[in-house]
Amino acid sequence: MVSFNILVAVALAYVAVLFAVAFYAERRAAMGFGRWLHSPIVYTLSLSIYCTAWTFYGAVGYAARSGMEFVTIYLGPTLVMVGWWWILRRLVRIGRSQRITSIADLISSRFGKSTSLGVIVTLIAVVAATPYIALQLQSVTLSFAVFAQAGGKPWGHEELNGAAIVVAMGLATFTVFFGTRNLDANERHHGIVMAIAVEAVVKLLALLAVGIFVVWGIAGGPTEILQQIDASPISKWQQDGSRWIGLIFVSGAAFICLPRMFQVLVVENVDERHLNIAGWAFPTYMLLMSLFVVPIAVVGLAVMPAGSNPDLFVLTVPLSQGRDGLAMVSFLGGFSSATSMVIVSTIALATMVSNHIVVPIWLSSRTGQGAKVSGDVRYVILLSRRLSVAAVLALGFLYYRVSGGGTALAAIGLVSFSGAVQVFPALIGGIFWRGATRIGAAMGLIVGFTVWAWTLFLPSFGDGAIITEAAMLHGPFGIAWLRPDALFGITGMDPLVHGVMWSMTLNSLVFFMGSVFSFPTPLERLQGAQFVNVFDYSAGSPRWRSSVAGAEDLLIMAQRILGGNEAQALFQREAKSQGKAGYLPDVTSDFIERLERELAGSVGAATAHAMIGQLTEGSSVSVEDLIAVADEAAQILEYSNKLEAKSAEQDRTARALRDANEKLTALSVQKDAFLSQISHELRTPMTSIRSFSEILRDGEMTAKQQGHYAGIIHDETLRLTRLLDDLLDLSVLANGQVTLRDQSGNLRDLLDRAVDIASGNDDGLRILRDRSGEDFVLNTDLDRLGQVFINLITNARKYCDAKTPQLRIKFSRVSGQHVVDFIDNGTGIQIGNQLMIFEKFSRIADQSKAGGAGLGLAICREIMQRLGGQITYLPGQGGAAFRVVLPNVETLSNQ
Amino acid sequence: MKSSVFLERRAYHRRRMRDLARAVPVFGGVLICIPLLWPQGEGGVTNANAIVYVFGVWVVLIALAALISRAVQSDEPPVVPTDES
Numbered sequence: 001m002v003s004f005n006i007l008v009a010v011a012l013a014y015v016a017v018l019f020a021v022a023f024y025a026e027r028r029a030a031m032g033f034g035r036w037l038h039s040p041i042v043y044t045l046s047l048s049i050y051c052t053a054w055t056f057y058g059a060v061g062y063a064a065r066s067g068m069e070f071v072t073i074y075l076g077p078t079l080v081m082v083g084w085w086w087i088l089r090r091l092v093r094i095g096r097s098q099r100i101t102s103i104a105d106l107i108s109s110r111f112g113k114s115t116s117l118g119v120i121v122t123l124i125a126v127v128a129a130t131p132y133i134a135l136q137l138q139s140v141t142l143s144f145a146v147f148a149q150a151g152g153k154p155w156g157h158e159e160l161n162g163a164a165i166v167v168a169m170g171l172a173t174f175t176v177f178f179g180t181r182n183l184d185a186n187e188r189h190h191g192i193v194m195a196i197a198v199e200a201v202v203k204l205l206a207l208l209a210v211g212i213f214v215v216w217g218i219a220g221g222p223t224e225i226l227q228q229i230d231a232s233p234i235s236k237w238q239q240d241g242s243r244w245i246g247l248i249f250v251s252g253a254a255f256i257c258l259p260r261m262f263q264v265l266v267v268e269n270v271d272e273r274h275l276n277i278a279g280w281a282f283p284t285y286m287l288l289m290s291l292f293v294v295p296i297a298v299v300g301l302a303v304m305p306a307g308s309n310p311d312l313f314v315l316t317v318p319l320s321q322g323r324d325g326l327a328m329v330s331f332l333g334g335f336s337s338a339t340s341m342v343i344v345s346t347i348a349l350a351t352m353v354s355n356h357i358v359v360p361i362w363l364s365s366r367t368g369q370g371a372k373v374s375g376d377v378r379y380v381i382l383l384s385r386r387l388s389v390a391a392v393l394a395l396g397f398l399y400y401r402v403s404g405g406g407t408a409l410a411a412i413g414l415v416s417f418s419g420a421v422q423v424f425p426a427l428i429g430g431i432f433w434r435g436a437t438r439i440g441a442a443m444g445l446i447v448g449f450t451v452w453a454w455t456l457f458l459p460s461f462g463d464g465a466i467i468t469e470a471a472m473l474h475g476p477f478g479i480a481w482l483r484p485d486a487l488f489g490i491t492g493m494d495p496l497v498h499g500v501m502w503s504m505t506l507n508s509l510v511f512f513m514g515s516v517f518s519f520p521t522p523l524e525r526l527q528g529a530q531f532v533n534v535f536d537y538s539a540g541s542p543r544w545r546s547s548v549a550g551a552e553d554l555l556i557m558a559q560r561i562l563g564g565n566e567a568q569a570l571f572q573r574e575a576k577s578q579g580k581a582g583y584l585p586d587v588t589s590d591f592i593e594r595l596e597r598e599l600a601g602s603v604g605a606a607t608a609h610a611m612i613g614q615l616t617e618g619s620s621v622s623v624e625d626l627i628a629v630a631d632e633a634a635q636i637l638e639y640s641n642k643l644e645a646k647s648a649e650q651d652r653t654a655r656a657l658r659d660a661n662e663k664l665t666a667l668s669v670q671k672d673a674f675l676s677q678i679s680h681e682l683r684t685p686m687t688s689i690r691s692f693s694e695i696l697r698d699g700e701m702t703a704k705q706q707g708h709y710a711g712i713i714h715d716e717t718l719r720l721t722r723l724l725d726d727l728l729d730l731s732v733l734a735n736g737q738v739t740l741r742d743q744s745g746n747l748r749d750l751l752d753r754a755v756d757i758a759s760g761n762d763d764g765l766r767i768l769r770d771r772s773g774e775d776f777v778l779n780t781d782l783d784r785l786g787q788v789f790i791n792l793i794t795n796a797r798k799y800c801d802a803k804t805p806q807l808r809i810k811f812s813r814v815s816g817q818h819v820v821d822f823i824d825n826g827t828g829i830q831i832g833n834q835l836m837i838f839e840k841f842s843r844i845a846d847q848s849k850a851g852g853a854g855l856g857l858a859i860c861r862e863i864m865q866r867l868g869g870q871i872t873y874l875p876g877q878g879g880a881a882f883r884v885v886l887p888n889v890e891t892l893s894n895q
Numbered sequence: 896m897k898s899s900v901f902l903e904r905r906a907y908h909r910r911r912m913r914d915l916a917r918a919v920p921v922f923g924g925v926l927i928c929i930p931l932l933w934p935q936g937e938g939g940v941t942n943a944n945a946i947v948y949v950f951g952v953w954v955v956l957i958a959l960a961a962l963i964s965r966a967v968q969s970d971e972p973p974v975v976p977t978d979e980s
Contacts, residue, residue, distance in 0.1 A: 083921075237942050
């Protein structure tokens with residue numbers, strides 16, 4: 001006999017292996033070696049979370065009770081998969097082009113980025129998934145109990161509940177660890193996908209092993225097993241046609257609508273072409289999973305004592321034959337099926353709950369500050385996801401406790417499936433019919449959900465638990481035509497078929513009528529056109545008019561959600577594609593739309609839209625815009641859009657030219673100003689030198705006076721020399737005549753020196769540094785680099801206008817480059833001037849304060865160019881901020 | 896220059912393959928529902944035969960899907976995500 005402790009040890013070891021696999025996959029993906037993670041095989045295997053503990057244990061129980069009917073649960077998805085060209089291809093394309101994060105996001109996004117629809121779908125999904133998660137907990141604890149019993153210590157309620165709690169907490173830990181580690185812009189989880197791919201293999205092999213043992217080990221071969229089936233209690237083909245068709249429909253639809261399936265099918269899909277392979281490979285997987293179900297059931301019915309739970313035959317049959325090793329493998333298979341489903345399911349639900357319920361509430365609770373407030377909100381989103389994971393699992397556990405864990409697995413599974421399917425009409429209508437509207441979808445969902453809850457979900461708690469027996473028999477308040485199992489007085493139907501039939505019929509009918517008789521908002525019509533014609537318009541059409549939003553505000557907001565580096569990279573890329581340098585692109589409607597999609601990948605379409613809406617002050621789509629792009633003649637206009645795209649290149653050039661022209665004009669103005677300034681600068685010292693030297697020439701003065709006058713003359717010549725030195729320095733640098741020295745040293749020492757020199761005795765400016773993080777070896781001309789640092793610190797001291805001026809010096813690594821940021825807390829530099837500050841002779845603010853000729857930053861730029869680095873202005877940091885990109889030398893190991 | 900009204904042979908063939916891909920689930924749905932026409936109960940079809948039939952249909956569907964999947968490789972380039980970093 002396997003001792004119970006060994007079993008627990010094996011389970012723990014298996015979990016440790018899964019952790020290791022997930023870790024390894026994340027590491028590889030982070031290092032950019034994730035190619036093999038993106039293979040169609042991994043994609044196909046990840047779909048196997050469709051086969052949960054319900055399949056692993058429940059299918060055999062199902063077959064033992066009702067013969068071949070169990071197979072419908074896999075035939076439905078098979079039809080959907082082999083017909084991927086119809087629905088899945090469209091869903092995946094939409095998911096990618098719209099950056100869909102969950103099924104709630106898809107519905108919300110399709111119907112005008114409606115927050116309320118997102119909430120409805122999320123609630124339906126959570127309610128429908130709860131029994132299913134309970135089911136997984138139940139199956140894992142039952143399988144533990146089987147071993148405990150075999151070990152001679154049968155479990156009571158206490159132990160079962162204890163095990164369920166431990167399992168739920170373990171799953172929560174794993175999910176939080178790998179599912180909510182980071183806020184990925186694409187909502188993909190490499191570690192988890194890899195772990196569930198491994199689990200997929202384990203559960204398939206386990207079930208096949210048990211099947212092979214049963215067919216060849218016990219029955220004696222395929223012919224014998226067929227004979228045994230003929231002799232068994234389930235030998236006759238007795239199938240209720242309505243259940244056969246109804247279940248194929250429900251399982252096929254649920255395959256698309258279940259949040260966890262949507263997650264792996266659409267959200268985690270990295271390449272559309274994987275569908276091509278999965279279209280036949282996944283049906284093969286399901287076929288193999290179902291192949292031995294009936295044999296195991298038949299043999300189980302024959303060898304096990306009457307009254308034993310057929311849901312556990314997969315475990316108990318090998319145990320009863322003394323095959324402990326096989327039983328252990330089978331246990332791991334069941335464990336895998338349950339855990340992978342729960343993990344993906346909770347991630348999908350947590351994403352939905354956090355994106356569609358928590359974040360919108362959080363955002364609206366701080367209107368006023370709105371989207372413009374700075375600071376990172378990613379931690380809020382991550383925290384809300386973690387809490388949601390815990391909450392979803394807690395709900396599952398609660399259902400397990402309340403329902404008593406007594407019902408047959410198959411019955412719970414079907415109730416859950418039929419709940420998830422309520423989204424189906426809105427989903428299919430949304431992607432195939434442009435006339436579907438938000439009001440229709442919301443009404444259909446609510447009606448379908450209500451009917452489902454009344455006819456299937458509430459009765460599932462048991463007789464008299466929630467719906468009283470009187471209400472079951474005679475209808476609520478004696479209204480007979482509302483009886484949960486005989487709506488409108490039609491009796492005699494199978495309860496499941498009855499519930500599915502009425503909920504789907506009423507759901508679709510209300511959805512259709514509601515859509516026909518309501519009028520969509522412009523944004524809905526636009527989204528409708530984009531979803532339905534996704535293969536024609538992948539490009540999308542403008543939906544944000546005129547740019548009220550400033551690029552800098554958008555950057556601040558994007559930084560909060562995407563993180564500083566990603567957001568800056570995105571803006572820089574965008575600016576570059578417009579032919580501009582720096583971090584701030586022109587705010588075109590194209591750009592805003594792209595940004596919105598990027599944000600939608602993190603927080604969902606509705607929230608992203610609302611956030612952008614706050615900044616652009618609601619200047620979304622107008623009816624005029626809509627007529628231009630989305631009316632029935634859109635196809636013709638699409639052609640002109642294409643022409644427009646061709647002229648985008650010209651636009652870019654024109655924009656670059658316009659920028660250059662502006663710069664030149666501004667420069668020439670500044671140059672004139674500089675000339676007068678420089679003559680003034682030269683003239684003032686010259687005048688005093690001339691007058692004092694005249695006085696000295698005339699003589700007749702005390703030695704003290706003489707010394708004083710000579711001192712003045714000396715000071716003035718020094719000033720002149722400095723000015724001329726600067727000019728010379730600049731011209732030497734600009735002409736490339738400078739020779740650079742090859743030095744090496746530590747960045748920290750260099751900064752220490754620069755800070756010392758630049759601040760002198762003056763302690764007006766507080767400098768914030770993380771000296772321990774600056775331990776970095778540089779190989780470059782340190783004197784020149786030091787000159788740049790000194791200049792930046794001096795500038796901060798001179799121009800920072802905060803009451804208690806501060807300068808933050810931050811060393812970091814951004815997309816492969818080492819950068820040092822100098823960020824002060826003053827008012828910063830206006831956008832108009834950001835382009836100019838690095839030009840020679842430029843000086844902003846009032847001239848008197850400067851005391852120099854406006855050459856400092858120009859020299860800095862020249863130096864950095866010579867050194868092979870870069871200096872740029874970094875907008876959106878709450879003050880003036882300069883980024884020095886260090887020369888890219890081969891990095892020596894940190895000392 | 897006058898462009899032909901008809902697609903060239905290969906593109907035409909690919910389109911028909913897509914029609915075939917669309918037809919597979921319909922065809923499968925019909926085959927799967929055929930058992931409902933069988934006689935039930937005593938003297939009817941046995942479950943052993945039903946298993947052979949259902950799994951046979953399943954294998955045929957998988958084989959069809961696998962064969963067609965080669966022929967329908969989409970000719971339009973897949974959507975390039977905007978995060979080409």
